[in-house]
Each structure stands twice: as C-alpha cells, then as structure tokens.
Amino acid sequence: MVEKKVKCPKCGNIxxxxxxxxxxxxxxxxxxxxxxxxxxxxxxxDGDTVIEVFDLRKExxxxxxxxxxxxxxxxxxxxxxxxxxxxxxxxxxxxxxxIRVPTAGTIKILGKDVSTSFDExxxxxxxxxxxxxxxxxxxxxxxxxxxxxxxKNPANIDEIIDAMxxxxxxxxxxxxxxxxxxxxxxxxISLVNEPDIIFLDEPSTGLDPKAxxxxxxxxxxxxxxxxxxFLTTHYMEEAEYLADRIIxxxxxxxxxxxxxxxxxxxxxxxxxxxxxNCKSTHTLNVLKDKEFDAYAEGNxxxxxxxxxxxxxxxxLSLLKYExxxxxxxxxxxxxxxxxxxxxxxxxxxxxx
Amino acid sequence: xxxxxIKTDLVLGVRAWLRSKGTVFWTILFxxxxxxxxxxxxxxxxxxxxxxxxxxLDDSSDSQNLTRLLEESGFFKLKIIGNxxxxxxxxxxxxxxxxxxxxxxxGKKLDxxxxxxxxxxxxxxxxxxTDSTVPNIVRGIISGIxxxxxxxxxxxxxxxxxxxxxxxxxxFDYIDFFVPGMxxxxxxxxxxxxxxxxxxxxxxxxxLRKMLTMPVTRYEWIFSKMLFMLFLxxxxxxxxxxxxxxxxxxxxxxxIFFFIIVICTSFMFSGLGxxxxxxxxxxxxxxxxxxxxxxPMMFLAxxxxxxxxxxxxxxxxxxxxxxxxxxxxxxNAMIYANLEKTLYFxxxxxxxxxxxxxxxxxxxxxxxx
Numbered sequence: 229m230v231e232k233k234v235k236c237p238k239c240g241n242i243x244x245x246x247x248x249x250x251x252x253x254x255x256x257x258x259x260x261x262x263x264x265x266x267x268x269x270x271x272x273x274d275g276d277t278v279i280e281v282f283d284l285r286k287e288x289x290x291x292x293x294x295x296x297x298x299x300x301x302x303x304x305x306x307x308x309x310x311x312x313x314x315x316x317x318x319x320x321x322x323x324x325x326x327i328r329v330p331t332a333g334t335i336k337i338l339g340k341d342v343s344t345s346f347d348e349x350x351x352x353x354x355x356x357x358x359x360x361x362x363x364x365x366x367x368x369x370x371x372x373x374x375x376x377x378x379x380k381n382p383a384n385i386d387e388i389i390d391a392m393x394x395x396x397x398x399x400x401x402x403x404x405x406x407x408x409x410x411x412x413x414x415x416x417i418s419l420v421n422e423p424d425i426i427f428l429d430e431p432s433t434g435l436d437p438k439a440x441x442x443x444x445x446x447x448x449x450x451x452x453x454x455x456x457x458f459l460t461t462h463y464m465e466e467a468e469y470l471a472d473r474i475i476x477x478x479x480x481x482x483x484x485x486x487x488x489x490x491x492x493x494x495x496x497x498x499x500x501x502x503x504x505n506c507k508s509t510h511t512l513n514v515l516k517d518k519e520f521d522a523y524a525e526g527n528x529x530x531x532x533x534x535x536x537x538x539x540x541x542x543x544l545s546l547l548k549y550e551x552x553x554x555x556x557x558x559x560x561x562x563x564x565x566x567x568x569x570x571x572x573x574x575x576x577x578x579x580x
Numbered sequence: 581x582x583x584x585x586i587k588t589d590l591v592l593g594v595r596a597w598l599r600s601k602g603t604v605f606w607t608i609l610f611x612x613x614x615x616x617x618x619x620x621x622x623x624x625x626x627x628x629x630x631x632x633x634x635x636x637l638d639d640s641s642d643s644q645n646l647t648r649l650l651e652e653s654g655f656f657k658l659k660i661i662g663n664x665x666x667x668x669x670x671x672x673x674x675x676x677x678x679x680x681x682x683x684x685x686x687g688k689k690l691d692x693x694x695x696x697x698x699x700x701x702x703x704x705x706x707x708x709x710t711d712s713t714v715p716n717i718v719r720g721i722i723s724g725i726x727x728x729x730x731x732x733x734x735x736x737x738x739x740x741x742x743x744x745x746x747x748x749x750x751x752f753d754y755i756d757f758f759v760p761g762m763x764x765x766x767x768x769x770x771x772x773x774x775x776x777x778x779x780x781x782x783x784x785x786x787x788l789r790k791m792l793t794m795p796v797t798r799y800e801w802i803f804s805k806m807l808f809m810l811f812l813x814x815x816x817x818x819x820x821x822x823x824x825x826x827x828x829x830x831x832x833x834x835x836i837f838f839f840i841i842v843i844c845t846s847f848m849f850s851g852l853g854x855x856x857x858x859x860x861x862x863x864x865x866x867x868x869x870x871x872x873x874x875x876p877m878m879f880l881a882x883x884x885x886x887x888x889x890x891x892x893x894x895x896x897x898x899x900x901x902x903x904x905x906x907x908x909x910x911x912n913a914m915i916y917a918n919l920e921k922t923l924y925f926x927x928x929x930x931x932x933x934x935x936x937x938x939x940x941x942x943x944x945x946x947x948x949x
Contacts, residue, residue, distance in 0.1 A: 325793050327947060347795070355793045360786035365596035377588035378794045401599070417790075 231332035232283065232296075238262040276303040278425055278456050279324065284333030286319050286480075293319045295480035296333070303424075306447070306457040308471030310464065310564065312574070316480040317460040318358050321429050324458070325355055337425065351379060354418030358429040358460075361410065364403035368394055368413055371402055376420040383422040392416040392446060408439025415446050425456045432466060444469055464564035476568060483571050488564070495570060496562025499534040501543060505555030506530050514550060515543070534559070582800055589804040594811060607812055608819050611766045615759065615820060618884070619828045622717065622754035630718050632656040633679030633706070635667045640687030647682070649729055655721045667706055677714040679706035680722060716889060717754065756831075759824040760910035761883035764903055766820065767813045767845045768877070772870045774809055775853020779944060780863035792946040802941060806850060813846040830915075837913040837922045844926075844933035845906045851933070852902075854940030877903045902932040 234243050234255065241259035247268040256263050268283075279301035286294040294316045301307045311317050322328040324335050326346040335342045337349045362371050369385065376382035389398050392412055397405060402413065411431055418426050428447065432440040440463075447470050450457055461467055467474050468488055476484040476491075484491055503511070505528045512530055515522035520543065521533040534540060540559065547554065569575055597603055634650065636643045650656055661670050661679075671679045681704040683689075693699035705722065707715035782788050791801060824830035853870065860866040878884075880894060881903035887895050898904040909925030912918045 322789070325789075327789050327792050329947060350793065350795045353793065355790060357786035357789045357793075360790065362785070362787065363592075363596055365599040366592055370592055370595070374588055374592050375790075375794070377585045378582065378796050380795070 231285075232266060232268065234264075234266055236260060236262055237264075277301070278303045278338055279458065280334070280336040281320075281324065282334040284320065284323060284335065285331045286316075286323060286328065287331045292480055294323070294330075297477070297480070297482050299475055299482065299485065301425075301456060301458055303456055304454045305472040306451045306459060306470050308467035308474045309458065309460040309477060310462065310467045310471075310474055310568075311460075311477035312462055315462075315477045317462070317477055318429055320477070321427055321458065321460050322357075325353075325357075325427055327357075351381070351421055352424045354421060354423035354426045356411075356414045356418045356426075356428045356431055358433070360414045362402050362413065362417065365401055367399050367401055368405070368416075369398040371413060372416060372420055375417045379421040381421070383420055385420070388416050388419055391449075392419075406439065407435050408442045411435060411439070411443050412446055415443070415450075423455075425458065426450060427458045429460045430462070431459070432461070432463065440466075464568070468564060474564070476564070476571070478568075478572050484567065491564070491567055492562050495567045497566070497570075499559060499561035501532045501534050501540060502558040502560065503530040503532070503543075503547070503552075503554050504528075504558060506552065511547070511550065511552050511554075514546065518542075518546065581803075582796060585796060586800065586804040586807065589801075590807050590811070593805075593808040597808075597812070607766070607770050607816050611762050611816060611820050612823050615755075615762055615823050616827065618758050619755045619824075622713070622758070629657045630655060630678065630714060630721075631659060631674075631676050632718065633659045633661055633667055633671050633674070633676045635661040635663070635665070635679070635681045636686075637663055637684040638682050638686035638688075639663075642687035642690050643682045645732075646686075646726075646729055649725055649732075650680075650722075653721070653725050655718075655725075671706060671708065677708040677711040678718045680704070681706065713885070716886070753828075755824060755828040756915045757886065757911065758884065759820060759828075759830055759832075760914050761907045763817050763820050763842070764845060764881075764906040764910055765878050765883045766816045767842065768849045768874055768903055768906070770812050770816060771809055771846050771849035772853040772856070772874055773867065774812065775850045775940070776857045776866045776870050777863065778805060779854055779857025780861060780866045783861070784863065788946045798944070798946060799941075802944070806847065809850055810843060810846050813842055817842055832914050833917055835913060837926050838910065840926055841906060841909045841913060841929050844929045847937040848902055848906075848929070848933035849936070851936030851938070851940030854944045855936070858940075858943040858945075877901050880904075882907050902929070902936070905929050905932065 231244060231246050234245055235241070236243060236257040236259065239257060239260040239262065241257055243255060243258055245253055245255050245266055247253040247266065252265055252267045254263070255266050277300045281300065282298045283296045284294055284298070285292070285296050297316075297320060309317050309321065319328060323330045323333075324337070324342065326342045330343075337346075338352055340346070340349050342349070363374070366374060369389065372385045372388060376385060389395055392415065394409075394412065394416060397409055397413075402410065405413065415426075415428065415431065418428070431447065432443045435443065444466065447457060447459065451470065451472075457470075459466070459470060471488070473487055474485070474491060475482055484495055486494065502525075506512075512522055512524055515530070515532060520539070521535075523531055525531050532539075532543060544557070547557075565575065632650070634647060636647055647658070647660075651658055659670075659674065659676065661667055667679050667681055670676070683702070683704065686701070689701050693701055703722075703726070705719065707719075709715075821830070821832055825832060852873070856866055856869050856873070860869045880890075880898050881901045882898060883903065887898050887904075890898070905925045905928040909922060909929050912921040912925060
C-alpha cells in the first residue's frame, strides 16, 4: 500500500490517498467534494529485478528528506546512488535496509516487502552501514567469526579472509588497522553470509586516495563475482569507476538515472578535442573551412566540439596533412560533476 | 534463541574485555585498591592510636582502673585533663575529635549499684561532630573496653555504659561494613557505564544499525550482553570477597539472597544505563550523566559510611536510592546474617531491578527516526 498526496484541481486542497502500485483509486476532495481518479504508477520490473522501490518518501516534520523516489536494481549490477551530503542517499538506503521507517512508499527486496517480511531476506543481504566501526578489541578473524555466528549458513571465514586479501591482518586488532583496512574488514563483514545483495553506504568516505582505491578494488571484485551491489557515494569518480548504472539524487529527488554513457549523452555537453600549443595560425581557419565547430582559446590552444567520434579521426588526418606543429592532443568528455552542475546549478561536493 | 551467537558474543566479549587494561583496572583492581586503602585505614586499629581527651572527675581507684584499661588497650594516646579545665574547650583548642569524662563519685556510685542488674552508670562521651569517622570508630572501641571493665568488676556486665549507642556492632569491623558496599558500588558503576557504552558508542559506530539488518532479535542481543555483564559482576564480586577474606579475615556467608541481589543489581543498573543512553545520545555526555547519578548515590546510599552519621534529611534521601537497598541487602545477607532484614532489602532490590530493566529495555531501540 502506497500513500500519495494529491492536489485538488478545483480548490487546491491537498488530499492524502492510499493505493497499491498499478491501482486506480476514486477520490473525492475532502474540502470541495470534487470527484476524481488517482492512478498509482505500477512498478515496472523484470525477472532479474532484486530491489524495487516505489514512491518512497521520508518526512521529518516539515522537511522532506526523500521525496517520492522510485527505482529498481537488477541482479548482478552495481548501482551507484550518487548525491552530495544531505541529498537523501543514506536515508533512502537505510529505509531499504529497514533501519528507518518510511513515511510512505513500498520497498521490495527479492520480491519481499521489507515493511512486513524483512526478516525473511536478512540471510540474503549484506550491509556495510555508513561510518561503521566494529569492536575495537577483536582481531579481524574474531570479528568475522562474531558476525558469522548470527547466520544459519555462514560463509567460510578463511575463504573471505583470502578473498579480501586480509590474511596478513587476520590476527591484528580492529583498532590497530588503517582506515582503508577497516573499511575492507567492513565489506568482509557484509559478506559473512554469502549474500546475494550487498549494500555499501559511502564505503570510501574519509579515506585517503590510496585507501579509497583499495576499497574500489574490493568492490570491483564483488562486481566481477556477479554480486548485486547497491553503492551510495558522493564521489563521482567512484560512481564512474564502479557503477553499471548511476542514480543521481539531489534534495531528496532523483534527478537523473542511467549508465554513465546514457547520462553523458543525455545531459552532458559535447566532447571537446583540444589541440594544445598549436604553432600554425591557419589551422583554425582550415578546421572552420571543413565546418568543424572550432575556436581559439587564447593560450595557443584550439578547441573543437566533437559531435560524433568519426570527427576525431578526420581532425587527426587533417593535422597530419597540414603538417601542423602542436604540443599534444587532449580529448575530454563531460563527467558526472559537470552533469550534476548542469542539472542542479551546484557542484557535487559543495551541494547539500 | 540463537545460542551459537550468544555463546560467541559472551566468549569474544570476555576476550575483548581482558584486552582492555583500563576497563579491567576499573572493574577489578580499582575496587581492590579501595578495599586495601580503606581497610588499612579503618581496620588496622591495633596499629593506629587515637587521641582521646580524658577527664577523671572522680580520681578514685575505680576510675583509675578504667583509665588504666583505656591506656593498656593500645588504641589511645590519652590526654589527661585536670578537673578545673572545660573538656569541650580543651578538645577544641587541641583539635581533638573525641573525649571521655568519668563523672564525680564514679567509684562511690559503682559500689552502690553493684549487684543491681538494672542499674546504669554513665560516662560522658564528647565528640567533634565535624569529624565523620574517628568518633564512630572510637565509640566502638570504648564500648568494647567498657564491657571488658564491666566483666572485670561484676558478673553483671551492664552497670557502666556510655550514653551513646555504638554504630558498628561490636562483633563487626569497618571492613565488614565496607566490603558489601564496595561490591554494590562496583556492580553499579560497571553496569551503568557498560550499558551506556552499548547504547551510545555502539550506536555511533553503526554496530546497532548493523545488528538491525542481521538475523538477531533485540532481546537475544540484550540477553547475550546481560550474560556478559553478569560475568563482570560476579568476577568483580569474587575478587573483592577474596581480598576481604584473605587480607582482612572477613567472615562472609554465601547464600541464595547474595546471588539474587548480585544478579538483580546487575539488571537494575544495566536498566539505568539504558535509560540514560536513550536520552543522552553522545557517549561523553552520557558518561557525565551516569557520573552525576552514580557518584552522589555512592555517598548517599551508605557505601563507605553508615547512614546514621548523616544528617536526617540525607538519610531520608537514601531511602529512595536503589544502591542503599543493594548495600544493606548485601550486608545483611553476607555479613550480619539477619534473615528478616535480608528479605526486606532483597525484596526492594528485586522490585527496583524489574522496574529499571523493563523501562530500559522498553526505551532501547535500534531503529533510527
């Protein structure tokens, strides 16, 4: 059952109405009595869908932290839930993990409604909460043994230690590990039940670049093993590097969704080919004559907007033919940071 | 009930605890140190001499015999005062906490009262009320000496007495009083702070959120943690008792009420910790709140000193403090062997435990808002 707020077209009164996804519900405005119909959007999924979120909403008083978001996650994909701090990422993922209670909406994991049957999916999911720190005075092996003892069919601890490259650290106390290793242990803990779906909430936040890269390799390995990973992050590089699909969330709303290529082609600018330190003065004219969208950047560089990839080869041949002397060639396409800036008017790391 | 998890939680919990030297110190060594220090101060009376102002207004052979007894007891350095000096002024001028005055015609009245079993002849005992310890200890010693004197002069041991009653029974030392209080106090602090840590640090570290997503119920988790807390309670109680017995020759009785009180006290103060942790989310602030509750309770509930020494209004406060019932229950169960009072105090401890623990469990929640 989903709750929806509907504005009466006649008097503007806000009516609250409940219904199941796909259901058409008759409504009468509580203020003016105007009759109407409300259609609840059906959840469109296929057989591979393992997480279904529909019209999920979370309110804290007047603040709407998550504003009716709907999406699904397919089996075996790494989904990056990308957004700045305060965008609603953790609130969303914690509602999916049943840590927080939604104000409205439906969440299904492996076909089970988490509001009523979350216990039934606990054995199939692994979770690394945000800013997770385990027991300080247990060794890595003891930590894994501790959490594994909760499950009916725990994974082999030795196999996890080997897979996560923790063999040299297994006897060290958790408190003595570096930040990167702690996160690696955190991911390892989320694997002690051999889960089908793994939720990683900002796994690399607060880590130095080297430690962050270590965590990425661990997640990439999970992807290679065919695990479904729900990753929340505010690092665009992380999403670009790891995700099969990206959902961008801002101020509680999903503002874009798709693969990296889809997002760039839909929301990004054209790619730019830059001829650095071009010594030939007439190169710009030649490019223009060939109807390229080229312009001088004032520092000796020439920029050319690329509409389709064949243009790149054409430009390279032209440069060779003209025997133009230049420094280097740089081709750059829009990244998630720019897409976020374009969609919201704010920088990803500054927003929120 | 996931017994595998409960066993793992207990075993690894103990192992992690043993690795934390600071926690082990505060749970075991600190109470042991306190017992050694307090025991040395108050129980080594044969090595400590108290200054006692003595004014013999009679100066008869009987009063001199009593003076000699006091002197030979080894407990006192007597400051003999002349008859023309005011004993109170002398004590004040010389910074003495206790004084004893043998009345005029002591010997004569003693002769008259001999053989009369109901007769009383009072010595006057002067005390400095600002000193909360020495007068009570000395009162007990004088009472013992006076009894010995009674035995010496007559078959009826009750002719000569001092006007005030002794607070500590003549068969019990201060250490007998102190050790049960120390057990109650140690369990209280371990449970309150342990519980606060579970409800604040583990929440902050995300462990409670993690637990919420794993196949364990809140009740299984609390149960496993309570087993660990009971382990702490019994190990600290055991160590305190061993030190009391070995070092200070404490005579302890172990009975079912002792176990009931220790277990209920553990649940009671764990519940109190849960309540604090529920309302004060930050661990440091919660620790301060815990200290603000346990520290005054430690003094007001008769842990270190008998309540009789406190002003009446403070004694009334003690009646509503759970630690008071724990301390008195343990004393009556372990030391005084007073079944009636043991039952009375144990009953209160059980009720407090049920109320505090249930409220604590009810208020403890894993889900975030």
